Amino acid sequence: MRSACYAFRIPKSNNLKKMDNETLITDASDIRINEQDQVQAILGRPPRWILRWGITFVFLAVMVLILIGWLVKFPDIIPARVVLTTEVPPVHIFAQTEGKLATLLVKDKQKIIANELLGVIENTASYDDVEQLEHFLNKIKNKKSRDLAKVDYPTGLILGELQNSFSVFTQNLNDFSFFQNKSENRKKIRALKKQMSYLGRMNSSLKKQEKTLQGAIDLANSNWQRMVALEQNKSVSKREVEDAKSNVLRSKRELEKLQTERLNNKLRIKELELNIIDLKENRSDGKNRKSISLKENIETLLSDIEQWKQKYLILAPMDGQVSFPAVLNKNQFVKKGEEIMTIVPKGGMGELVGNAWLPAANSGKVEEGMEVNIRLDGFPYQEFGVVKATVKSKSILPQGGQYLLVLQMPDELITTYGKPISFQQEMQGTANIITEDRRVLERIFDRFLSLMKNR
Incomplete structure (x- = not known):
């Protein structure tokens, strides 16, 4: 920026000698100093008491403000949205699916009890049939396995979306009943037990034969010892001694044969016992597997029924009074979440x-x-x-x-x-x-x- 130059004429001071010509000032800083001097000359010098009391007044004012800042208190206000309700608030019932309100059993301001049926949203199942099936399942779910095979499930039910689960349940129930009532394993077990009984009788007979043969061996051995003594006296021939010895050995072989046969029969009886145990375990395992599967089917079907009820039934959650937020009539269409x-x-x-x-x-x-x-x-x-x-x-x-x-x-x-x-x-x-x-x-x-x- 360009500096502007101004010309001022400075009056002559009384303390200086008068000069014929006025001095011309062209420097900007000198001009500002000269302006301040002229203003001071016009206003004059302020009295000292104004400066002294002015400072005191400012100090007192600051102290008063600090005192006020210390004495004055106020809180912060924090806003929040609030909803007023009660310890036991009302329960809002919303539609869990969309459809027509096929059944409406209550009116506005009507008193109700907990679990009372208030309405049914239209669906492909019959409420009465679903209720009948639920009652049947709750009745049999705690029965023993042997009793499950004897139950008769309801037929001709209109179950809509529950039909698939019900079909799986009935199929497993029929399989379990067939397995429980079939006699194939029982026949095998009876046949094996007969074999065991026969082998047991054979061993008893063999034991008697062993006892008889042991007596014959003792006699043959005595006869052989006597023949040996007579041979030394040259009373019998050497061949007769050998025949007596051969008779003893032959009897011993027959005894060993009987003992071996009896031992084999014992081993066979043990094998038959193991076979019977296996058949019983297989039957028991199969029975347990099918029983567990059937119990799981019952629980699954009950769970599906509960989901169906939550979806289509309007049930009272507690004792109280009904309040309609808007006009509500039978066959009125409701939206999900309404x-x-x-x-x-x-x-x-x-x-x-x-x-x-x-x-x-x-x-x-x-x-x-x-x-x-x-x-x-x-x-x-x-x-x-x-x-x-x-x-x-x-x-x-x-x-x-x-x-x-x-x-x-x-x-x-x-x-x-x-x-x-x-x-x-x-x-x-x-x-x-x-x-x-x-x-x-x-x-x-x-x-x-x-x-x-x-x-």
């Missing part, structure tokens, strides 16, 4: 409870026992006031970035303006949580510390 009705609990719903969802931001400041001002959406707080509550509990872990707060509500909804509010289930509003009071000075210092440490 609210069909609400069950209001019977015999009182307990104390009022506020469920608030607190965002994670600033959630660390919220503690149990803190006061809460609830602004109900349906009752503008400028006109009706707010409802007082306190924080009863806070969830340990967040869900979806929010903590669940349970608020302790008063027995009656009376606002700070003294206006009573009629409670309705699931009233919504904003809960302003009042945290601990903090001084203004602390808040200012916190900001400075944050700037210093987090830069």
Whole structure:
């Protein structure tokens, strides 16, 4: 930028000699100094008491501000959305599938009992047939295996999507009954036992023969010893001695043969016993496998029936009163996830409870026992006031970035303006949580510390 040059004429000072010609100033810095001098000359020098008391006033003002910052306290207000309900809240019933409401057995505000059938959504199965099958399965599921083979399952049932599971069950039941009642293994076991009995009798006979033969051997051995003595006296020939000895050896061979045969019979009896054990084990294993499979089929079919009931039946979850959120008629089409009705609990719903969802931001400041001002959406707080509550509990872990707060509500909804509010289930509003009071000075210092440490 170009520097602009200005020309000023400086009046002559009284302390200087008068000069005929005025001095011309062209330097910019000299011009500024000259301007300050001219302003000072116009205003004059301020009195010293103004400077002295001005500093004192500024100091006192700063001290007053610090004192106010120390004395004045106010809390942080943390908002959270809140829904008012009760300890035993009403239960909303939603359609689990889409279709026509084939059966509607209740009316609005009708009293009901737990597990009462309220309606049926149209499907390909007959409710009465499904109920009959469920009753039959619950009756036989705890029966012993030998009794399962004797049961007669119901026929001619209209089961719709449950038909495949029922067919598998009936097939396994028929197989089990056939296996339980067939006599093939029993015949084999009886035949083996007969063989064992026959071999046992043979061994008894062989044992008797062995005893008789042992006596004959003893006689033959005595005769042989006598022949040997007579041979020494030359009373008998050597051939006669050899014949006596041969007779002894032959009898011993026959005895050994009988003993071997009896031993073989014992081994055969052991083999037959093992065969019988195998047949019994195979029968028992097959019976157990088929019994377990049949039990599993029963449980699977009961599980499928339960899923069918949850999908198509509208059952009362508890005693209470029916409330229709909208007009509901028989043969009306309902969509999956659509609210069909609400069950209001019977015999009182307990104390009022506020469920608030607190965002994670600033959630660390919220503690149990803190006061809460609830602004109900349906009752503008400028006109009706707010409802007082306190924080009863806070969830340990967040869900979806929010903590669940349970608020302790008063027995009656009376606002700070003294206006009573009629409670309705699931009233919504904003809960302003009042945290601990903090001084203004602390808040200012916190900001400075944050700037210093987090830069």
